[in-house]
Amino acid sequence: MAGSALARRARRLPAVAGILLLAGTASPGGAAGIAAEAPADWAAAGAPRRFVGQDLYGHIDGGAELFHEFGFRDLTVQDYARGEATLTVETYRMTAPEAALGIYLAKCGRETPRPGLAARHTASRWQVTALRGDVFLLVNNPAGDEALLPDMLRLASAALADVSADAPAPLLDRLPAAGRVPGSERLLRGPIALAPLFTLGPGDVLGLGGETYAVAARYGEGAEGHLRIVVPYGDRRRAAHAFRGLRRGLDPFLEMVAARRRAFVFRDYHGRFGRAALDGDTLTILADLAAQPDLD
Amino acid sequence: MTKRGYRSMAEGLETSRRSFLKLGGAVGAGMVMGNPAAWAAKHVSKRGPAPVRPLTNIDEALAAPRGPHALPGPFPGRVAEVRDAAALAPDGTPDAAAVRAMFERGLAALTGETPGAAWRRFFTPDDVVGIKVNPVGAGLISTRLELVDAVVAWLEAGGLPRGNIVIWDRFDDMLRDAGFTPERFPGIDCAALQTMDDAAYMDPGGDQSGWLCPDGTHVSAGSFDPDAYYWVEVTGPQRDPADPEKDAAACQYLNQHVFNGEHSYFGKLLTRRLTKIINLPVVKNTGNGISVATKNLGYGAICNTGRLHQPISFEVNTEVLAFPCLREKLVLNVADGLVAQYEGGPMPNAAFTWPLAALFVATDPFALDRVCHDLLVAKRKEMGIAVNEHPIFTEYLRYGERLGLGVADPSRIDHQRV
Numbered sequence: 001m002a003g004s005a006l007a008r009r010a011r012r013l014p015a016v017a018g019i020l021l022l023a024g025t026a027s028p029g030g031a032a033g034i035a036a037e038a039p040a041d042w043a044a045a046g047a048p049r050r051f052v053g054q055d056l057y058g059h060i061d062g063g064a065e066l067f068h069e070f071g072f073r074d075l076t077v078q079d080y081a082r083g084e085a086t087l088t089v090e091t092y093r094m095t096a097p098e099a100a101l102g103i104y105l106a107k108c109g110r111e112t113p114r115p116g117l118a119a120r121h122t123a124s125r126w127q128v129t130a131l132r133g134d135v136f137l138l139v140n141n142p143a144g145d146e147a148l149l150p151d152m153l154r155l156a157s158a159a160l161a162d163v164s165a166d167a168p169a170p171l172l173d174r175l176p177a178a179g180r181v182p183g184s185e186r187l188l189r190g191p192i193a194l195a196p197l198f199t200l201g202p203g204d205v206l207g208l209g210g211e212t213y214a215v216a217a218r219y220g221e222g223a224e225g226h227l228r229i230v231v232p233y234g235d236r237r238r239a240a241h242a243f244r245g246l247r248r249g250l251d252p253f254l255e256m257v258a259a260r261r262r263a264f265v266f267r268d269y270h271g272r273f274g275r276a277a278l279d280g281d282t283l284t285i286l287a288d289l290a291a292q293p294d295l296d
Numbered sequence: 297m298t299k300r301g302y303r304s305m306a307e308g309l310e311t312s313r314r315s316f317l318k319l320g321g322a323v324g325a326g327m328v329m330g331n332p333a334a335w336a337a338k339h340v341s342k343r344g345p346a347p348v349r350p351l352t353n354i355d356e357a358l359a360a361p362r363g364p365h366a367l368p369g370p371f372p373g374r375v376a377e378v379r380d381a382a383a384l385a386p387d388g389t390p391d392a393a394a395v396r397a398m399f400e401r402g403l404a405a406l407t408g409e410t411p412g413a414a415w416r417r418f419f420t421p422d423d424v425v426g427i428k429v430n431p432v433g434a435g436l437i438s439t440r441l442e443l444v445d446a447v448v449a450w451l452e453a454g455g456l457p458r459g460n461i462v463i464w465d466r467f468d469d470m471l472r473d474a475g476f477t478p479e480r481f482p483g484i485d486c487a488a489l490q491t492m493d494d495a496a497y498m499d500p501g502g503d504q505s506g507w508l509c510p511d512g513t514h515v516s517a518g519s520f521d522p523d524a525y526y527w528v529e530v531t532g533p534q535r536d537p538a539d540p541e542k543d544a545a546a547c548q549y550l551n552q553h554v555f556n557g558e559h560s561y562f563g564k565l566l567t568r569r570l571t572k573i574i575n576l577p578v579v580k581n582t583g584n585g586i587s588v589a590t591k592n593l594g595y596g597a598i599c600n601t602g603r604l605h606q607p608i609s610f611e612v613n614t615e616v617l618a619f620p621c622l623r624e625k626l627v628l629n630v631a632d633g634l635v636a637q638y639e640g641g642p643m644p645n646a647a648f649t650w651p652l653a654a655l656f657v658a659t660d661p662f663a664l665d666r667v668c669h670d671l672l673v674a675k676r677k678e679m680g681i682a683v684n685e686h687p688i689f690t691e692y693l694r695y696g697e698r699l700g701l702g703v704a705d706p707s708r709i710d711h712q713r714v
Contacts, residue, residue, distance in 0.1 A: 060643070063643060109639060109647065109648065109679060109680065109681060110679055110680045124646075124647050126645075126646030126647045126649075127645070127646060127647040129647070140646075141646075142436075142646075144388070144436075144646055181680075183680050184680065184682070186682065195583070195584065195684060196583070196584060196681075196682040196683070196684050197682050197684055198684055198686075199684060199686040199688065251686075253686065253687055253688075269685075269686065269687050270685065
């Protein structure tokens with residue numbers, strides 16, 4: 001099934017994050033980001049399909065919310081063909097390199113890069129997922145033919161050739177390096193990105209507001225591991241307000257077991273522990289700890 | 297449409313229904329099962345009651361008499377998991393003979409009986425048996441044709457005519473795309489509950505005649521039973537000719553969901569034609585949860601589901617299965633885990649599929665889902681995927697147990713690995 005058909009089918013899926021379908025019409029033209037010239041033997045098949053703003057729901061209903069939370073500009077989908085083989089390139093232009101990095105970290109899984117693509121990426125015979133500047137890129141191989149992997153990488157290279165390699169702000173530097181599990185780093189800009197990690201409370205309980213970036217990562221392995229979330233609000237008053245909001249809106253399945261003015265400790269549904277602590281303009285949350293931490 | 301109530305239901309439960317749902321489905325379930333005050337006192341947070349969720353007609357479903365085949369069937373809590381690496385070729389193609397052998401081994405592990413005896417436990421030659429497949433992600437993560445072949449062979453060997461077998465799903469084109477056609481399954485009816493016009497969906501200002509009748513109804517409206525429905529006090533988007541954008545969104549919704557009011561009707565196929573159902577879902581995730589046995593029917597047997605995802609989400613999987621046309625007819629579940637997907641679901645995403653080479657056989661769909669949930673959580677961890685194990689993602693399974701539809705407590709699940 002071609003990538004576009006997969007997307008068409010996927011649109012009907014009962015996504016749990018569920019959004020009622022919004023107007024989702026692909027509009028032609030403005031094919032920014034697609035490969036200007038297809039690699040040898042490959043030819044564009046059909047016109048590019050472009051999705052702007054809320055139109056994204058027409059392409060990936062059930063998954064579009066995350067893109068919008070980080071800051072989505074537009075998507076161009078282009079099929080390529082060579083004989084019976086087809087590949088589809090999806091070029092997502094985000095509002096900033098940080099937004100593209102946030103999507104990439106959420107989507108890439110365990111990174112398995114291959115030679116031949118000079119951009120951060122992970123590749124398998126089914127899909128190449130890549131990042132450069134403000135672009136998040138997918139090359140889909142619906143047939144999963146391993147022999148097409150070099151072509152997928154060449155298509156990705158071509159599609160990214162004219163994309164500025166602007167580096168995102170060093171947000172992940174807010175996470176301590178010692179003990180950090182490689183590949184577990186995430187950016188958060190709202191509740192959709194937080195949902196796969198931990199449920200602290202309803203809605204935007206961290207008060208990120210689609211503006212503030214939080215960072216998260218796992219530390220340690222197995223039962224001794226834990227999750228760390230760091231939210232640098234950049235403003236003491238905002239941070240204090242968010243801390244109070246978290247305390248008031250803490251998930252009902254989390255039991256607060258100790259508290260003082262700028263920190264509290266909670267026990268979760270598995271009998272593990274967490275701590276939220278405010279320090280200046282930064283809120284730090286530890287979760288999934290094996291033992292009850294000190295308040296300080 | 298203002299009427300409520302399942303057709304096999306006695307009237308007079310309005311008070312309990314409202315009380316049930318004002319406290320939220322889980323608390324309401326406590327009421328159904330016995331002591332609501334005690335249950336609520338135990339489960340309502342000190343920081344306030346659970347959010348009020350929309351009312352539903354679940355109490356009407358529960359009041360309908362239970363028959364001899366009612367869920368969770370004769371083997372509550374038992375799940376037979378069969379693995380055979382030889383069932384998949386290196387390119388992922390299933391080996392039909394191996395899949396059939398796996399199915400029969402699973403059936404034997406579940407029932408302790410021969411295939412013939414197991415058949416007689418569930419069916420008579422007069423039954424009309426519906427095989428519910430999952431055609432999403434055709435060829436990648438959809439129900440494998442070879443598994444359907446194995447089930448059909450078992451049904452025929454037991455004495456069921458091919459003409460009494462129906463392979464079904466909600467959408468006709470998805471069924472075709474996944475290979476469930478009369479040409480592939482001669483003599484067997486491949487039936488969908490509805491159609492959807494993709495071209496009209498992508499062009500709301502264009503020709504809508506592919507799905508919209510002149511009288512304003514959906515061409516598939518007659519496929520749904522007006523007397524059998526899941527009622528939830530929330531609607532889909534409503535048409536508004538004065539607001540073109542809003543009207544277009546409502547048109548798209550109706551095209552896909554047939555109705556947009558407070559009723560999700562069951563397909564007439566289920567209520568009037570089928571006498572037994574075999575559920576053949578696939579093993580895949582949906583966000584932090586899973587989309588396997590209960591969801592394949594919870595969102596696949598009714599229309600007008602788009603309105604339900606956000607307000608009550610997984611609990612639809614539980615409550616829809618409580619209605620007699622599923623609760624009394626669903627006799628067997630065989631989850632297709634030949635190729636499974638641990639991330640990116642429910643959309644198909646090949647990058648996160650893996651050759652599990654497994655089948656899961658159970659009469660109890662809640663126990664089956666519990667086993668698959670734990671399996672997918674373990675796989676996500678193994679692959680370095682972030683995992684949120686909040687109880688809300690399995691609460692619908694415990695809800696099913698409280699409603700007497702299955703077993704969700706892992707300590708009471710008899711997980712047999714064959």
